Amino acid sequence: MFAEFLQYLFSGLTSGAIYALAGLGFAIIYNASNVINFAQGEFIMIGGMTAASLVAAGTPLWLAVALALVVAMLVGIALERLAIEPARDSDVVTIVIITIGASIFLRGAAQVIWDKEFHSLPAFSGETPIALSGATLMPQSLWVIGSSALAIAALWWFFNRTLFGKAMLATSHNRLAAQLVGIGVKRVLLASFALSALLGAVAGVVVTPITFTSYESGIMLGLKGFSAAVLGGLGSGLGAIVGGLIVGLVEALASGYLSSAYKDAIAFIIILFVLFFMPSGLFGRRGTDRV
Amino acid sequence: MGGFVRWRAVILGVAWACAGIGGAIASEPIRIGSFLSVTGPASFLGEPEKKTLELYVERANREGGVLGRRIELIIYDDGGAGEKAATFAKRLADSDKVDVLIGGTTTGTTMAAVPMAERAKVPLISLAAGIPIIDPVKPWVFKVPHTDRMAAEKVILDMKKRGITRIALISEDAGFGKSGHDQSVAVARENGIEIVADEVYSAKDPDVTAQLTKIKNTQGVQAVFNFGSGQGPAIVTRNFRQLGMSVPLYQSHGVASKEYIRLAGDAAEGVRLPAAGLVVAAQLPATDPQKPVVTAFKAEYERAFKSDVSTFAGHPYDALQIVLAAINRAGGTDKAKLREEIEKTSGYIGTAGTVTMSPTDHMGLSPSAFHMVEIRKGDWVLLD
Numbered sequence: 001m002f003a004e005f006l007q008y009l010f011s012g013l014t015s016g017a018i019y020a021l022a023g024l025g026f027a028i029i030y031n032a033s034n035v036i037n038f039a040q041g042e043f044i045m046i047g048g049m050t051a052a053s054l055v056a057a058g059t060p061l062w063l064a065v066a067l068a069l070v071v072a073m074l075v076g077i078a079l080e081r082l083a084i085e086p087a088r089d090s091d092v093v094t095i096v097i098i099t100i101g102a103s104i105f106l107r108g109a110a111q112v113i114w115d116k117e118f119h120s121l122p123a124f125s126g127e128t129p130i131a132l133s134g135a136t137l138m139p140q141s142l143w144v145i146g147s148s149a150l151a152i153a154a155l156w157w158f159f160n161r162t163l164f165g166k167a168m169l170a171t172s173h174n175r176l177a178a179q180l181v182g183i184g185v186k187r188v189l190l191a192s193f194a195l196s197a198l199l200g201a202v203a204g205v206v207v208t209p210i211t212f213t214s215y216e217s218g219i220m221l222g223l224k225g226f227s228a229a230v231l232g233g234l235g236s237g238l239g240a241i242v243g244g245l246i247v248g249l250v251e252a253l254a255s256g257y258l259s260s261a262y263k264d265a266i267a268f269i270i271i272l273f274v275l276f277f278m279p280s281g282l283f284g285r286r287g288t289d290r291v
Numbered sequence: 292m293g294g295f296v297r298w299r300a301v302i303l304g305v306a307w308a309c310a311g312i313g314g315a316i317a318s319e320p321i322r323i324g325s326f327l328s329v330t331g332p333a334s335f336l337g338e339p340e341k342k343t344l345e346l347y348v349e350r351a352n353r354e355g356g357v358l359g360r361r362i363e364l365i366i367y368d369d370g371g372a373g374e375k376a377a378t379f380a381k382r383l384a385d386s387d388k389v390d391v392l393i394g395g396t397t398t399g400t401t402m403a404a405v406p407m408a409e410r411a412k413v414p415l416i417s418l419a420a421g422i423p424i425i426d427p428v429k430p431w432v433f434k435v436p437h438t439d440r441m442a443a444e445k446v447i448l449d450m451k452k453r454g455i456t457r458i459a460l461i462s463e464d465a466g467f468g469k470s471g472h473d474q475s476v477a478v479a480r481e482n483g484i485e486i487v488a489d490e491v492y493s494a495k496d497p498d499v500t501a502q503l504t505k506i507k508n509t510q511g512v513q514a515v516f517n518f519g520s521g522q523g524p525a526i527v528t529r530n531f532r533q534l535g536m537s538v539p540l541y542q543s544h545g546v547a548s549k550e551y552i553r554l555a556g557d558a559a560e561g562v563r564l565p566a567a568g569l570v571v572a573a574q575l576p577a578t579d580p581q582k583p584v585v586t587a588f589k590a591e592y593e594r595a596f597k598s599d600v601s602t603f604a605g606h607p608y609d610a611l612q613i614v615l616a617a618i619n620r621a622g623g624t625d626k627a628k629l630r631e632e633i634e635k636t637s638g639y640i641g642t643a644g645t646v647t648m649s650p651t652d653h654m655g656l657s658p659s660a661f662h663m664v665e666i667r668k669g670d671w672v673l674l675d
Contacts, residue, residue, distance in 0.1 A: 011501040015496070118522045212526075
């Protein structure tokens with residue numbers, strides 16, 4: 001009985017940590033610009049695909065991972081410069097739609113640059129399952145959980161302890177006021193895209209040994225990450241992590257104790273229920289409007 | 292968007308033109324129309340299909356075409372959407388005036404185009420697996436791939452041979468997996484095999500250990516059968532080993548490609564699955580009549596595109612060969628005659644198996660078209 005429960009828990013933790021890591025990227029861009037970047041899933045895909053193709057070409061794993069992070073960051077910067085920046089005076093909805101267009105473009109480009117097949121990466125610390133009280137967990141899941149924890153700690157430090165991070169938060173609260181006190185709001189937006197692309201690529205690299213990657217793997221990860229971010233409260237890093245873990249655990253426990261056919265439905269019902277009573281999510285700040 | 296991209300692959304029979312055969316017999320080209328899911332979720336099927344068609348039409352033209360007429364190939368990309376498939380099929384029949392239709396890639400896109408093909412009386416050869424395409428038989432509609440039911444039969448009979456009577460199913464909850472699941476349930480019932488656990492997962496779930504734990508804890512499971520395509524089955528296989536499950540694991544023909552072995556790695560050792568001759572070309576005995584056909588196709592495809600051949604790439608090859616042979620026998624492209632000749636296809640040895648059609652069977656493959664294979668040391672081992 002307990003072994004069974006523990007296995008469901010591990011299963012949920014594995015999926016949940018993946019969703020959480022995917023959700024974190026949404027939080028950063030939202031924080032800096034109130035924009036939901038629907039190309040976030042594509043950053044994850046680019047990280048995974050770049051690393052997988054480099055490893056396949058014989059590059060050592062650590063170098064492939066490092067290069068994948070750099071490539072994704074450059075794509076994030078290019079996206080902001082070429083697509084978002086020219087439209088910066090438009091309203092948020094327009095920019096959100098631009099990011100949807102960008103995601104379609106990036107998927108198309110990935111099809112041409114790579115291919116339509118699935119690719120994998122070797123697990124970072126082997127494929128021997130860790131056994132614990134009758135349940136098993138793959139070491140790679142610990143990498144995913146660890147990366148999420150590390151990312152959330154780094155983000156907390158960045159937003160609360162560095163001037164630039166605070167400038168980013170200030171820009172999201174009031175762009176005009178931030179500009180008036182001398183914050184380079186253009187630079188803030190650029191940095192937020194670079195940062196969230198980096199985070200997406202980290203997610204892509206650590207989850208690829210578990211879920212594999214393909215040109216369209218960003219769709220699912222982006223969607224689940226978005227659900228996680230909304231559930232936890234958009235703009236809250238901690239919220240994205242908690243939201244992701246909840247979605248993952250609910251899915252696993254639902255398939256374990258109820259029926260795997262309804263696991264997605266159950267997860268969505270819980271999300272809807274939470275949002276009904278807490279429209280800004282579990283950890284979201286209440287929206288403030290100027291009157 | 293991308294859907295309206297149109298490849299008018301006008302592959303002229305250059306050799307034929309250069310040969311200086313005068314304008315006297317410069318007859319109309321044979322027009323083959325095709326609607327495939329080159330982009331979208333089924334692109335992993337549609338893209339190799341398109342490549343194969345182009346490759347072999349070009350080749351046929353180089354060799355002088357059929358009946359001295361060159362072949363014109365018109366391909367549209369339906370992106371996997373049924374309504375687009377129906378529109379393109381209509382356009383192919385009405386404005387492009389094609390003599391025969393090859394497509395669609397999926398059961399959904401095929402079925403969307405079927406009413407049009409029936410109404411316009413244009414022969415349609417589908418590249419999809421679904422049984423509804425040919426059952427009930429529609430006069431103008433044919434298909435080349437195996438059905439999901441044949442794969443399920445192959446697996447269930449192999450289980451029976453090993454004395455297995457209680458099994459667990461784990462399948463993808465939509466499309467290919469769903470259809471395969473339903474067929475497996477029916478075939479198992481007919482063969483007296485009891486399904487004691489029946490779990491599903493979504494195509495992109497990162498982890499299915501929860502479902503497998505449930506199966507593991509179900510009393511008396513003697514084998515597990517996974518029906519799905521894409522990355523799902525590879526994740527199932529890995530999670531299966533992670534949990535240390537030791538009963539036999541069966542997969543469907545949906546993963547009969549080297550990609551599955553590559554993704555699942557060592558976890559794929561000992562997995563059994565039904566595969567078409569094309570996948571196991573190298574392992575077929577020299578006496579197998581399919582051997583020369585699949586070996587030549589595989590070599591040609593891999594030389595031209597530098598990528599591993601999959602079962603799906605073989606379907607348009609079979610469709611094209613059946614059509615060209617029928618045109619040859621019919622002595623032209625009169626649609627009614629062509630339809631009749633396609634139906635009379637007999638003993639054609641293709642990548643899917645030996646095809647003998649009849650007025651009541653518009654697919655013409657027997658269950659022996661599948662081979663049961665086991666994965667050992669990262670390669671296929673033929674079991675029958």
